[in-house]
Amino acid sequence: MSNKEINLEISHVPQGRLGLWILIAGELMIFGGLIACYLLYRIRFPEWANDAAHTSTLIGAINTIVLLSSSFTVVKAHEAAQKRDYKNITKYMTITIFCGLLFLVFKSIEYITEIHEGHTLVSSEFFSFYFLMTGLHGLHVVAGMVTMLVVMLGARKGENLHRVELAGMYWHMVDLIWIFLFPLLYIAK
Amino acid sequence: MNILPKNVSTYGQEIDSLFWLITTFALIAFVISLFVLIYPLFKYRQRAGVKAEYFTGEKKTHFKWVAIALIALALSDFIIMYAEHDAWVTIEGLPAQQDFHVGVTGRQWNWIFTYPGPDGKLGTADDVVVDEQNSELHVPVNKNIIFDLRARDVVHSFFIVNTRLKQDALPGRVVTRWFNITVEGKYDISCSQICGVLHAKMRNYVVAESQEKFDAYIKALYDNNKPKI
Amino acid sequence: MENTHKISFVNKYLFSTDHKTIGAQYTIMGVLMAAVGGFLAYIFRYNLAFPGQNIPLFGALGPQQYNSFVTIHGMIMVFWVGMPVLLAGFGNFLIPMMIGTDDMAFPTLNMMSFWIFFLSAVILLASFFVPGGAFGGGWTMYPPLSANGYMVRDPNFLSALLSGSSLLILAVALEFVAMLMGGINFLVTTFNKRTKGMTAFRVPLVVWYINIAAVIFMFSVGPLVAGAFMLLFDVVLGTGFYDPARGGDPILFQHLFWFFGHPEVYVLLLPSLGVLAEVIPVFSRKPLFAYKKLVYLALLSAVLSVVVWAHHQFIAGIDPRMATFFSIGTIIISIPFAGIFLSFMATLWGGSIRFKLPMLWALGFIALFLIGGLTGLFLGSNAFDIYAHDTYFVVTHFHYTLFPDIFFGFFAAFYFWFPKFSGRTLNNTLGHLHFWLTFVFFNCTWFVLFFNGLAGQHRRIHDYSAFSNFSGGIYQTFEKFSTIGAICLILTQFIFLINVIMSMSKKKNAVKNPWEATTLEWVADSPPPHGNFPVMPEVFRGPYDYSVPGEAKDFLPQNQQ
Ligand SMILES: [Cu+2]
Numbered sequence A: 001m002s003n004k005e006i007n008l009e010i011s012h013v014p015q016g017r018l019g020l021w022i023l024i025a026g027e028l029m030i031f032g033g034l035i036a037c038y039l040l041y042r043i044r045f046p047e048w049a050n051d052a053a054h055t056s057t058l059i060g061a062i063n064t065i066v067l068l069s070s071s072f073t074v075v076k077a078h079e080a081a082q083k084r085d086y087k088n089i090t091k092y093m094t095i096t097i098f099c100g101l102l103f104l105v106f107k108s109i110e111y112i113t114e115i116h117e118g119h120t121l122v123s124s125e126f127f128s129f130y131f132l133m134t135g136l137h138g139l140h141v142v143a144g145m146v147t148m149l150v151v152m153l154g155a156r157k158g159e160n161l162h163r164v165e166l167a168g169m170y171w172h173m174v175d176l177i178w179i180f181l182f183p184l185l186y187i188a189k
Numbered sequence B: 001m002n003i004l005p006k007n008v009s010t011y012g013q014e015i016d017s018l019f020w021l022i023t024t025f026a027l028i029a030f031v032i033s034l035f036v037l038i039y040p041l042f043k044y045r046q047r048a049g050v051k052a053e054y055f056t057g058e059k060k061t062h063f064k065w066v067a068i069a070l071i072a073l074a075l076s077d078f079i080i081m082y083a084e085h086d087a088w089v090t091i092e093g094l095p096a097q098q099d100f101h102v103g104v105t106g107r108q109w110n111w112i113f114t115y116p117g118p119d120g121k122l123g124t125a126d127d128v129v130v131d132e133q134n135s136e137l138h139v140p141v142n143k144n145i146i147f148d149l150r151a152r153d154v155v156h157s158f159f160i161v162n163t164r165l166k167q168d169a170l171p172g173r174v175v176t177r178w179f180n181i182t183v184e185g186k187y188d189i190s191c192s193q194i195c196g197v198l199h200a201k202m203r204n205y206v207v208a209e210s211q212e213k214f215d216a217y218i219k220a221l222y223d224n225n226k227p228k229i
Numbered sequence C: 001m002e003n004t005h006k007i008s009f010v011n012k013y014l015f016s017t018d019h020k021t022i023g024a025q026y027t028i029m030g031v032l033m034a035a036v037g038g039f040l041a042y043i044f045r046y047n048l049a050f051p052g053q054n055i056p057l058f059g060a061l062g063p064q065q066y067n068s069f070v071t072i073h074g075m076i077m078v079f080w081v082g083m084p085v086l087l088a089g090f091g092n093f094l095i096p097m098m099i100g101t102d103d104m105a106f107p108t109l110n111m112m113s114f115w116i117f118f119l120s121a122v123i124l125l126a127s128f129f130v131p132g133g134a135f136g137g138g139w140t141m142y143p144p145l146s147a148n149g150y151m152v153r154d155p156n157f158l159s160a161l162l163s164g165s166s167l168l169i170l171a172v173a174l175e176f177v178a179m180l181m182g183g184i185n186f187l188v189t190t191f192n193k194r195t196k197g198m199t200a201f202r203v204p205l206v207v208w209y210i211n212i213a214a215v216i217f218m219f220s221v222g223p224l225v226a227g228a229f230m231l232l233f234d235v236v237l238g239t240g241f242y243d244p245a246r247g248g249d250p251i252l253f254q255h256l257f258w259f260f261g262h263p264e265v266y267v268l269l270l271p272s273l274g275v276l277a278e279v280i281p282v283f284s285r286k287p288l289f290a291y292k293k294l295v296y297l298a299l300l301s302a303v304l305s306v307v308v309w310a311h312h313q314f315i316a317g318i319d320p321r322m323a324t325f326f327s328i329g330t331i332i333i334s335i336p337f338a339g340i341f342l343s344f345m346a347t348l349w350g351g352s353i354r355f356k357l358p359m360l361w362a363l364g365f366i367a368l369f370l371i372g373g374l375t376g377l378f379l380g381s382n383a384f385d386i387y388a389h390d391t392y393f394v395v396t397h398f399h400y401t402l403f404p405d406i407f408f409g410f411f412a413a414f415y416f417w418f419p420k421f422s423g424r425t426l427n428n429t430l431g432h433l434h435f436w437l438t439f440v441f442f443n444c445t446w447f448v449l450f451f452n453g454l455a456g457q458h459r460r461i462h463d464y465s466a467f468s469n470f471s472g473g474i475y476q477t478f479e480k481f482s483t484i485g486a487i488c489l490i491l492t493q494f495i496f497l498i499n500v501i502m503s504m505s506k507k508k509n510a511v512k513n514p515w516e517a518t519t520l521e522w523v524a525d526s527p528p529p530h531g532n533f534p535v536m537p538e539v540f541r542g543p544y545d546y547s548v549p550g551e552a553k554d555f556l557p558q559n560q561q
């Protein structure tokens, strides 16, 4: 890697990575706040379990697997970027984006079934939280995919390879949040 | 002009003496700090040929002065905390002797008063509700009045200046507090939490009166209420 | 430098990525918003002094307008004046200059940050013109009042979206995003772009404090962003996160709000304290007292700032035992701040004090803040707070802290660094007039209102006619006195405006280092060109080497060997 791309400065952390760490910390505080509120309510109102029973653990589990495997491919993409292996970067990042797409498709199927069953944003407090948290997370998935696409188009031509790692970090965060949401919204019944 | 308005409750005196205690501490701290701030402005102003002293304050001998001041501040803080603790527990807790129980509910924009009906119990069908602007909450004087505070629409705050009591009323919650008015009279109840357009007009009264007058008021209330049931 | 080729006006002034231009944009925007906030204050103060009368330059003021003006005044002064001027303005101007670098770590992000901030201000001001007017439920936005859409109780999605409360939530959310982007920039820049030799304890205190403020902001704002989403959903989409009838809890929002709201006070306070830490040593010709300890004290207060929030809710019906815990927390957090102020005062002792304008503002800041801090003793005591909460006592207390913080802090910085960043000098006489009148009229405006507060006068009341002891007599006289003070205070600021306009129309005549200060920004030209330094200076010493024994000059610049 050329010096220009990875700008090692005083803290010995490249500044893109440092900035992204701070951004991720901020995002985690937002989701942390939401999750804390949700937990406080769940503890106070055990009857929410009745509503929670209507979420599809199966699709949730499939989506967890989809996201986890996409985290793996994004690591692969990063490895490829370190080797300046443009072909593999493109390959693994495409798979990652595809996984994100798959996640969104499953999520939409879930949403549609739930709304058909009468569980909407306003039907109960649990589903308000459910739609708010998964919806916000979904937006992050979309944002992650768009970032990934932009980075990939550049990396294919060998531009800004360090961004592959940054996009990957963001994607890991999206993953991590889901790892918290899945047990809280799907498994706890 | 009195700085604090007339106190008419049993525990108001505790708040007032707390005020004077804190004022004493604050004034002492104020005078000392002002001296520390202003004295050097005269003593150490720029003079021809006089160079400033060089010390960084990192040494213990220098910083100890700040440390001593901070410890003094912390000490006075804890003295205040100690002094206020009883007042806090008295006001926020409930007295053992509970003479009369009423319900108070905030709504846009007046306080609703609920008296127990002839059965003497609150929360039963025969409760009498007074829901009017400018209405009065009648209570016997020198009695421990327990009230359940609720809010119907938004957050309100029940405030009787002369008793020094303030408590937010929250939708979906019941907060139980008490007061004991020792001087007969009519005092303002205001709402001190902004609650909408006519927040300024949210004003009722508490009327503390002798037991006889109070009994007569309640009786009249029951009589007026009867036909409606 | 790339300055040699011509940059178009749009790129130079509007979409510039230069930290100094962005700092100026933030500052100018903050000052403009302060004018709006001040005008609102004028309107409702006039109404309080002369209830029901037509207000000059405005007209009649209804209760709904009164409520929204009070609310938006608070919002503007905290989020659209304090934050842009103190955090974003100081941060952008000072950080790159003081650590010796050419620009921020992410210049484009920096530019976007300002334009998002600009958008948020537009949305806020637009909310005055929607049906029902701007939100009027207090700057704390407690639900259910805010969740009901305040005025518009129409289930219609569009009218709820365009209601005062949802626009306010939206504006605040965007403002948070802008400040978060700025904060990322400050932290990364300070971490990564320091010049050679600029070790952690050679960084001027103001840079430390801006960064600590940015960290506090980022840590505390997250849960409120989550809470704001929930509130926005309640307003616009009809969820019931805070609606007790549907299993929600309005107190939850209060916790989220104050979990942010109290640390926010320190976000506003720390940058200004940092300015004092730069100004006072320069005009005392003495090293800052206990520089390293001041860093640690601020870090300590940053940690403590997230465990005191519920002292705003002593009477909100929280568990009384919890109140004791938060009362102790509040006492403990006052200690580091007292330590910071005492160290500033200790810096004066043994100095050679020059009463230049920045110094006057700094000293005025300390004097006023002393009153603000000590009245905090009353409110930190949970038992007395039962009485004083939501009265003028609280309002007066926080104006005695926030006014010196935002305005004295800003003016101290302005008079100090204006020659550096504009290359021009200000008129000294007008400057003195501005300071002394501001100081006097501020006290006229606020001091008497302590007595109104102690008399139990509750706040946010359009018209006290329902309360006989406040609608006439001495307390009404105090209201009038305060209003006259406030009008004079506002008029005084025109002196400042005239001074700035006069100096901007003159030639650039500022020297490089007019105050004989040591930090790196004084090494650069006045004004500093794009890129700041021709060659990045190397740093050999700490930021406060004044009157070092055995040296010929009484200051040693950081880049001097
Ligand atoms: Cu009210």
Ligand SMILES: [Cu+2]
Pocket (backbone or CB within 6 Å): C261, C262, C265, C308, C309, C311, C312
């Ligand atoms: Cu606070």
